[in-house]
Amino acid sequence: MIDTLSQSAIDTYQRCARRFYLRYVQGLDWPAPLTSSELDFEQAMRRGEHFHLLIQQHTLGLDVTPMVEASEDQILRDWWQRYLNQAQALIPSTARAQFSEVELGLGLAGVTLVAKFDLVVVDAEGELVIFDWKTGVPRTAQQLSATWQTIVYCFVATECGGQLVDPASASPTPVSPESVRLTYWHAREADRPVRLPYDEASHEQAHRRLSAVIMELKDLVESGEESAFVRTPNEGECRHCPYRSYCERGRVAGPEMEPEQLLGVEESMRVVEGPNDLED
Numbered sequence: 539m540i541d542t543l544s545q546s547a548i549d550t551y552q553r554c555a556r557r558f559y560l561r562y563v564q565g566l567d568w569p570a571p572l573t574s575s576e577l578d579f580e581q582a583m584r585r586g587e588h589f590h591l592l593i594q595q596h597t598l599g600l601d602v603t604p605m606v607e608a609s610e611d612q613i614l615r616d617w618w619q620r621y622l623n624q625a626q627a628l629i630p631s632t633a634r635a636q637f638s639e640v641e642l643g644l645g646l647a648g649v650t651l652v653a654k655f656d657l658v659v660v661d662a663e664g665e666l667v668i669f670d671w672k673t674g675v676p677r678t679a680q681q682l683s684a685t686w687q688t689i690v691y692c693f694v695a696t697e698c699g700g701q702l703v704d705p706a707s708a709s710p711t712p713v714s715p716e717s718v719r720l721t722y723w724h725a726r727e728a729d730r731p732v733r734l735p736y737d738e739a740s741h742e743q744a745h746r747r748l749s750a751v752i753m754e755l756k757d758l759v760e761s762g763e764e765s766a767f768v769r770t771p772n773e774g775e776c777r778h779c780p781y782r783s784y785c786e787r788g789r790v791a792g793p794e795m796e797p798e799q800l801l802g803v804e805e806s807m808r809v810v811e812g813p814n815d816l817e818d
């Protein structure tokens with residue numbers, strides 16, 4: 539049974555149901571040996587993770603710049619300078635509060651839907667500004683607005699953001715969708731942040747889409763049929779998939795991905811045995 543879902547797990551499912559099955563239902567470890575191109579890919583993923591960690595430490599008040607400057611990784615040093623010079627300028631200077639690597643969750647369609655944010659700022663008007671740091675290939679506003687990350691982030695922030703606006707309240711009220719804004723900042727296009735607004739219509743649509751995909755996923759998991767989790771017809775998804783050896787799919791390296799597309803999924807979704815304890 540499904541216990542908790544994140545945008546990464548939903549994204550994994552929509553990219554390939556079989557990959558979701560192998561990772562979360564079967565709980566298989568990565569079986570594929572790395573080729574040289576994949577070692578480069580792994581290095582890029584680790585750099586992205588390192589960059590996120592540096593930002594988190596910096597947000598907590600640690601002076602990590604000397605450590606970055608001492609690094610032999612020129613790409614990491616360049617990203618850091620862009621973060622200092624351009625990303626920080628995007629953060630409201632009159633912020634009432636800010637929360638780094640904060641996780642929020644709510645019950646939806648019988649599971650706990652969680653979102654882990656890089657940074658959420660409560661501005662002077664009590665509105666929520668979400669920041670997500672990207673290190674992969676930049677995507678357009680249109681592409682980003684259609685991702686499960688955008689849908690889950692804005693939906694969860696609206697439903698649970700009152701906890702951040704008013705942390706002292708025992709029963710914080712949801713914030714309005716119009717007071718939630720999501721900014722994607724790409725280290726490779728530091729001067730072109732993508733700002734996405736949100737509104738009531740988007741929130742209602744997100745509710746419908748999330749409920750539908752969660753119910754679909756639950757039905758598949760509860761069927762217990764491996765064959766129901768079909769392989770993606772898009773073999774491009776297989777190029778960096780660690781489960782290729784289970785699927786006899788190609789071994790040519792594909793385009794770059796964001797670290798969270800592979801790494802975050804491991805921690806953000808659990809499939810557990812036993813009865814579901816949440817209401818639909």
Ligand code: SF4
Pocket residue numbers: 554555556557558560769770775776779780781782783784785787
């Ligand atoms: S190799 Fe392709 S079909 Fe197999 S699990 Fe990975 S993405 Fe899915």
